Amino acid sequence: MTQQMTSPEHIEYVLRLGDNALILGQRLSEWCGHAPVLEEDMALANMSLDLIGQARMLLTHAGRLEGRGRDEDQLAFLRTEPNYRNLTLCELPNQDFARTMVRNFLYSSFQKLLWERLMTSSDAELAAIAAKSIKEARYHAQHAGDWVIRLGDGTAESHARAQGALDYLWPYTAEFFAATPVDDTVAAAGVGPAWSELETAWEALVLPVLAEATLTVPARTPFRSYGKFGRHSEHMGHLLAEMQIMQRTYPGAQW
Amino acid sequence: MLTETRAWEVLEAVPDPEIPVISVTELGIVREVVATAAGLHVVVTPTYSGCPATEVIAQSIRDALVAAGGGDVTVETRLAPAWTTDWITEPAKEKLRAYGIAPPGGDAPVGPQPIRFVPKKLACPRCGSTDSVRLSEFGSTACKALYRCRSCLEPFEYFKPI
Numbered sequence: 001m002t003q004q005m006t007s008p009e010h011i012e013y014v015l016r017l018g019d020n021a022l023i024l025g026q027r028l029s030e031w032c033g034h035a036p037v038l039e040e041d042m043a044l045a046n047m048s049l050d051l052i053g054q055a056r057m058l059l060t061h062a063g064r065l066e067g068r069g070r071d072e073d074q075l076a077f078l079r080t081e082p083n084y085r086n087l088t089l090c091e092l093p094n095q096d097f098a099r100t101m102v103r104n105f106l107y108s109s110f111q112k113l114l115w116e117r118l119m120t121s122s123d124a125e126l127a128a129i130a131a132k133s134i135k136e137a138r139y140h141a142q143h144a145g146d147w148v149i150r151l152g153d154g155t156a157e158s159h160a161r162a163q164g165a166l167d168y169l170w171p172y173t174a175e176f177f178a179a180t181p182v183d184d185t186v187a188a189a190g191v192g193p194a195w196s197e198l199e200t201a202w203e204a205l206v207l208p209v210l211a212e213a214t215l216t217v218p219a220r221t222p223f224r225s226y227g228k229f230g231r232h233s234e235h236m237g238h239l240l241a242e243m244q245i246m247q248r249t250y251p252g253a254q255w
Numbered sequence: 256m257l258t259e260t261r262a263w264e265v266l267e268a269v270p271d272p273e274i275p276v277i278s279v280t281e282l283g284i285v286r287e288v289v290a291t292a293a294g295l296h297v298v299v300t301p302t303y304s305g306c307p308a309t310e311v312i313a314q315s316i317r318d319a320l321v322a323a324g325g326g327d328v329t330v331e332t333r334l335a336p337a338w339t340t341d342w343i344t345e346p347a348k349e350k351l352r353a354y355g356i357a358p359p360g361g362d363a364p365v366g367p368q369p370i371r372f373v374p375k376k377l378a379c380p381r382c383g384s385t386d387s388v389r390l391s392e393f394g395s396t397a398c399k400a401l402y403r404c405r406s407c408l409e410p411f412e413y414f415k416p417i
Contacts, residue, residue, distance in 0.1 A: 039390055039391030039393075041399060042391065042393050042394065042395065042401075043391055043392055043393035046393040046396070046397040047393070048304060048305075049303075049305030049307070049397060050304055050305045050397055051305070052305050053301075053304025053305025053306065054304045054305070056305075057276075057304060057334070099286070124335075125334075126336070126337035128334035128337070129334060131334070131335060131336070131337040132300065132304055132334050132337040132338075134302060135302060135337065135339075135417040136304060136397075136417075139392060139415070139417075140394075142392065143392040143393070146392070248394070253352075
């Protein structure tokens with residue numbers, strides 16, 4: 001890869017995308033062997049694999065852009081908590097199937113929009129990763145959207161759980177659209193999309209499905225999360241401990 | 256040293272590790288074969304980002320070409336253009352059907368898709384009935400969905416279009 005002028009913001013942007021995929025992929029993998037039915041067990045494991053595959057490509061790319069010799073494994077397993085740039089939403093515990101599905105729906109709908117726009121990124125490698133990932137994100141959004149409707153418009157119990165999940169997760173979606181200097185810089189360079197139009201597009205995608213699911217969308221509150229700035233929730237440390245233990249115990253271990 | 260034409264012939268016999276009835280060339284993942292003075296350079300593209308078969312495929316390609324006298328064989332993974340099920344050859348789709356996997360139907364979904372239960376009616380690869388129901392969007396691998404035929408009552412897999 002040619003060493004063009006890569007801004008620190010550009011590297012951070014790719015890292016953030018990689019961390020979102022990595023951390024949500026890790027969370028979804030916790031369902032393996034525990035899902036309510038076998039079909040969903042396989043679906044969650046498959047989606048986790050897709051996300052970890054995306055994370056591998058993105059972290060490899062971030063490592064090359066950075067040019068300090070860090071590969072995907074070093075970035076995935078050897079950073080400390082404040083150096084991860086994922087959205088807080090991705091690291092929250094699975095809790096139950098409803099919360100897992102509502103989160104997948106909110107996140108994969110957002111990611112679908114983002115990949116669509118990143119397909120025309122001025123960063124050719126990122127555009128290639130986006131063209132690959134969009135195909136997977138579409139299936140994830142469709143799968144989760146089906147479940148949100150089925151749970152929300154289902155029994156009293158499934159509705160209560162889906163509504164509880166939406167109430168809990170909704171405040172964290174504000175972070176999707178909190179533009180940072182990183183977003184502004186990459187947008188100016190044509191690497192990423194303008195942040196301002198994403199929220200409207202996302203709501204146009206998400207709100208009709210939530211309405212069909214008979215779920216009430218909570219009002220926006222002043223609550224903000226800051227995972228993409230490296231300030232994580234109390235759950236992140238526990239997730240990292242489990243994810244990193246092999247590399248921390250046996251440095252350089254390979255499969 | 257192998258010629259490019261001969262190398263393609265060798266690759267036609269390298270099976271996909273998950274679906275051994277079709278070859279890596281029929282699957283459409285071998286994008287380029289270049290013979291150089293040093294040996295062969297093969298470009299492959301992954302099906303899904305996290306497909307665990309990707310590394311096995313690269314190894315089988317390398318082994319087959321080296322065994323056929325390909326010299327130094329390098330395998331490069333290239334992402335763009337992204338793989339699509341439209342690249343699976345027509346004869347290979349028939350082989351999938353005979354193997355019990357409904358081949359991807361129609362074109363890969365592009366553009367906006369409605370989010371709801373898909374009432375798609377697929378023909379059962381065993382009895383041909385279109386009275387089928389989707390059990391799960393994801394099957395034993397990321398590339399397949401699980402269906403059941405309501406006529407012969409057998410479950411079957413569907414190779415999802417991407």
